[in-house]
Amino acid sequence: MKNIWAVYRKELGLYFVSPIAYAVIGIFLILAGFFFSRILDFFVQQSFMLMMRASQFGMPPQEFDVPGQVMQSFFGVVSTMILFFIPMLTMGSYAEEKKRGTMELLMTSPLTDSQIVWGKFLATLTLFIVMLAPTLLYMVALYWYSDPRPPLAVAASGYVGILLLGATLIAVGHFISSLTESQVVAAFLTFGAFLILWVIDAGSRGSQVLEYLSILRQFENFPKGIIDTKSLVFYASFIVLGVFLTLRSVDSLRWRRA
Amino acid sequence: MIEVQNLTKDYGHIRAVDNISFDVKKGEILGFLGPNGAGKTTTMRIITCFMPPTSGTVKVAGFDVLDESMEVRRRIGYLPENPPLYPEMTVEGYLDFVARIKNVPSRQRRELVHRAMEMCRVEDHRHMLIRKLSRGYRQRVGLAQALVHNPEVIILDEPTVGLDPKQIIEVRRLIKSLAGEHTIILSTHILPEVSMTCDRVVIINEGRLVAEDTPENLTIQLKGGEMVHLEVKAEAEALRRILRDIDHIRHIEIKPLDSADRLAVTVESERGHDLRSLLAAKIVQNGYELYELRPVSLSLEDIFLKLTTEEETSPVASDQPQQEEARR
Ligand SMILES: Nc1ncnc2c1ncn2[C@@H]1O[C@H](COP(=O)(O)OP(=O)(O)O)[C@@H](O)[C@H]1O
Ligand SMILES: [Mg+2]
Numbered sequence: 342m343k344n345i346w347a348v349y350r351k352e353l354g355l356y357f358v359s360p361i362a363y364a365v366i367g368i369f370l371i372l373a374g375f376f377f378s379r380i381l382d383f384f385v386q387q388s389f390m391l392m393m394r395a396s397q398f399g400m401p402p403q404e405f406d407v408p409g410q411v412m413q414s415f416f417g418v419v420s421t422m423i424l425f426f427i428p429m430l431t432m433g434s435y436a437e438e439k440k441r442g443t444m445e446l447l448m449t450s451p452l453t454d455s456q457i458v459w460g461k462f463l464a465t466l467t468l469f470i471v472m473l474a475p476t477l478l479y480m481v482a483l484y485w486y487s488d489p490r491p492p493l494a495v496a497a498s499g500y501v502g503i504l505l506l507g508a509t510l511i512a513v514g515h516f517i518s519s520l521t522e523s524q525v526v527a528a529f530l531t532f533g534a535f536l537i538l539w540v541i542d543a544g545s546r547g548s549q550v551l552e553y554l555s556i557l558r559q560f561e562n563f564p565k566g567i568i569d570t571k572s573l574v575f576y577a578s579f580i581v582l583g584v585f586l587t588l589r590s591v592d593s594l595r596w597r598r599a
Numbered sequence: 600m601i602e603v604q605n606l607t608k609d610y611g612h613i614r615a616v617d618n619i620s621f622d623v624k625k626g627e628i629l630g631f632l633g634p635n636g637a638g639k640t641t642t643m644r645i646i647t648c649f650m651p652p653t654s655g656t657v658k659v660a661g662f663d664v665l666d667e668s669m670e671v672r673r674r675i676g677y678l679p680e681n682p683p684l685y686p687e688m689t690v691e692g693y694l695d696f697v698a699r700i701k702n703v704p705s706r707q708r709r710e711l712v713h714r715a716m717e718m719c720r721v722e723d724h725r726h727m728l729i730r731k732l733s734r735g736y737r738q739r740v741g742l743a744q745a746l747v748h749n750p751e752v753i754i755l756d757e758p759t760v761g762l763d764p765k766q767i768i769e770v771r772r773l774i775k776s777l778a779g780e781h782t783i784i785l786s787t788h789i790l791p792e793v794s795m796t797c798d799r800v801v802i803i804n805e806g807r808l809v810a811e812d813t814p815e816n817l818t819i820q821l822k823g824g825e826m827v828h829l830e831v832k833a834e835a836e837a838l839r840r841i842l843r844d845i846d847h848i849r850h851i852e853i854k855p856l857d858s859a860d861r862l863a864v865t866v867e868s869e870r871g872h873d874l875r876s877l878l879a880a881k882i883v884q885n886g887y888e889l890y891e892l893r894p895v896s897l898s899l900e901d902i903f904l905k906l907t908t909e910e911e912t913s914p915v916a917s918d919q920p921q922q923e924e925a926r927r
Contacts, residue, residue: 347699351685358687446683446744449647450700451672595650 344452348460349467352434356468365429366472369422376418377411377479384410408483408491416499416564419476420557423469423507424539428531430468431514432524434461435591440522444594454591458584462515469507473500495566502563505576509556510535512583519590600625600752600782601646606655608641608806615641617806618655623799626779630797630814631786638806639786640680643754646784647677659752673702676750680757682741686730690721690740693729694747701748711747719743719773735766742773753777755785759792771796793817827875829864830856830891831882838862841885847872861890 356362384407438444447457480496513534518527538556556579559572601623608616616638623629631639645652646659648668656663662670685693694712703711716722719739724732729740738758745753755774759767774796777783787793793800794814802810802817810817831838835853842851842864850867868874875892882889 344700344702347696351696351699354692355685355687441683441685442679442681443683443685445644445649445679446677446697447700449649449672449675449677450697451669451702452700453669 344456345460345463348447348452348457349464352461352464353467356430356464361429361433362468365426366468369426369472370475372422373419373476374479376422377415377476380411380414380418381483384414406491408487409495411483412480412491412495412499413564415479416503419473419503420506420560421539423503423510424535425532426472427469427507427510427514428528428535430465430472431511431518431531432528433518434465434515435519435587436521436524436527439519439594444591448591448594454588458515458587458591462511462584462587465511465515466508469511470504473503473507492566495564498566498568499564501568502560502572505563505573506556506560509576509579509583512580512587513538516583516586516590519587600627600660601629601784602656602658603642603646604656604658606642606645606657607653608638608645608650609653615806616645616652616803619803619806619808620655621801621808621811623782623784625782627799628774628778628783628785628797630793630800631784631803632788632790632793632800633786633803634788636805637788637803639788639803640756642803643677643679643756643784643786647675647754648672673748674751676701676745676748676753678741678745678753678755678758680760682737682744684729684737684740684744686728688729689726690716690729690732690743691725693740694743697744698747701750703748711749714749715743715747718746718776720769735762738762738766738770742770746777751782753781753783755783757786757788759787759789825868825873826895827866827868827878828891828893828895829866829878829882829889830861831864831887831889832861833882833885833887835862837885838864838882838887841881842866842878845874845877845881847874865895 387410388407435444438447448454484490484493484496514527514531517531517534518524521527521530535556538554541555559575562569562572603622604620606616606619607614619638619642621629631642633639641650644650645664646657648664648671651665656665658664659671660674662674664671685696688696691712694715695708698708698712713722716725719742721736721739721743724736729737732740738761742755742758745755758774759770762770771792774783774785778798785793785796794817797814800810800812800814800817801808835855839851839853842848847869848866849869850865852865854863855861856863866874866878875894879889879892
């Protein structure tokens with residue numbers, strides 16, 4: 342535990358002195374804010390139009406759940422955005438250590454390989470949470486200014502979904518970073534892998550296996566307030582698989598030149 | 600303290616280390632000498648538990664590198680060929696991190712970090728980012744990293760490569776001061792380096808151990824002349840009298856062999872004087888029977904040729920060409 346902590350705090354410390362992490366978080370928040378306000382505008386207008394039309398034709402006002410719609414769309418946009426942002430958080434995790442030779446330091450210290458791998462994984466996950474946290478403010482604003490108040494459960498399950506999706510992407514990103522010494526190569530390969538995992542259901546024509554494998558398809562239910570056990574199992578097993586592959590890859594360094 | 604037994608390491612089809620055995624006693628500085636590609640780094644990576652051996656065993660302080668790897672790692676400080684530094688960390692922050700992953704108890708961490716900084720004389724720069732340090736300072740931080748948990752065993756892979764002469768002297772002095780309390784293996788391809796710092800030398804070439812001796816003896820062999828081994832049927836004193844008259848001989852050693860009153864004779868001549876034909880002629884002329892005549896330890900000489908035998912002013916740059924010449 343102490344060892345995981347040592348690796349974890351070092352990783353996190355390095356993130357917070359790296360301009361890349363600040364740039365990634367900054368740009369993410371600017372874009373997320375932009376999309377949030379556009380989505381809000383759009384649905385507010387929509388609901389006005391519906392109300393106007395209803396009163397024009399003398400019909401009873403229609404139920405239109407603005408905050409619910411906003412949240413759903415917003416989580417949808419964020420889930421797509423992180424496909425682009427997470428590769429930049431994971432690209433250096435192993436590639437840089439290998440390039441600098443610091444992997445040799447870690448691997449000859451009294452740490453197990455899995456302490457190294459989990460420490461790194463938790464550090465990137467923490468940074469991801471830090472990146473996401475300010476978006477809670479949008480949710481708080483939405484909550485305060487809505488009448489009637491939107492159900493909190495929807496926001497909560499949306500965030501659970503985003504965290505699971507993020508953790509899955511991080512596990513995959515770390516594995517890919519462990520395969521190369523170049524963070525640029527790692528970033529491109531990771532992004533490519535995410536795209537494949539994203540669109541894998543497009544050509545499926547109803548093939549259930551491919552649909553099941555699409556990481557975003559598994560996400561769809563969360564912003565509706567539904568936490569599906571099948572999706573939980575899917576993400577959990579993906580994370581475990583990613584971490585396991587990373588461990589294998591780190592172990593294999595012991596048989597090659599580091 | 601360190602026992603290497605029949606160690607072999609293959610990289611695919613390449614045999615990088617071939618059945619080498621040696622011991623390092625507690626408190627000793629062992630020089631690990633060999634030209635580039637000899638297998639020094641590979642051997643050190645096995646001792647430090649970075650990679651497993653293909654066959655053979657390595658024990659550090661009685662613990663096996665495979666079965667009790669964590670115990671070994673706790674007891675070793677290791678400076679790889681390129682110091683494993685994080686450029687964005689400060690010197691002190693970095694050493695604190697290394698102390699943590701080496702399992703230094705939190706109570707002692709501050710003190711040990713400071714001790715390491717003092718020993719390696721980087722305390723003035725402790726708040727500086729490693730990225731901003733000069734090459735010499737980085738090497739010192741690398742050394743501090745290897746010492747920070749006060750390990751019993753210290754493994755240093757070419758610790759003076761790329762340093763200027765003044766820095767080299769400093770680093771060597773530091774290493775010497777660590778002996779006694781620590782057991783040290785230091786690899787190098789520079790011959791004078793071992794005579795200046797080490798108690799004992801192991802020479803390897805193409806993965807094989809070719810010699811193990813004190814630096815003094817090895818230097819005598821190098822500076823000394825060419826040795827010829829003979830096997831002669833003769834009477835010892837008579838033979839000695841005859842051989843003594845030959846010019847350019849420095850030393851004659853005559854030992855009786857077990858079988859049939861033959862003698863084992865070792866003749867050392869001055870460098871550049873090949874006395875083999877003369878020796879043969881003299882012996883035969885005097886009616887003795889010559890059974891064998893061969894030059895001794897030519898393999899060692901070949902290796903000395905490949906080694907860097909002089910201090911270099913710019914070690915990195917002049918490294919390759921010198922090797923090329925040696926091969927020709
Ligand atoms: N990862 C590797 N894969 C294949 N061959 C290697 C690897 N590492 C080292 N070698 C080879 O093993 C031999 C010994 O290398 P090394 O231990 O680095 O020697 P030294 O440190 O003495 O220069 C060399 O021939 C080198 O090319
Ligand atoms: Mg080497």
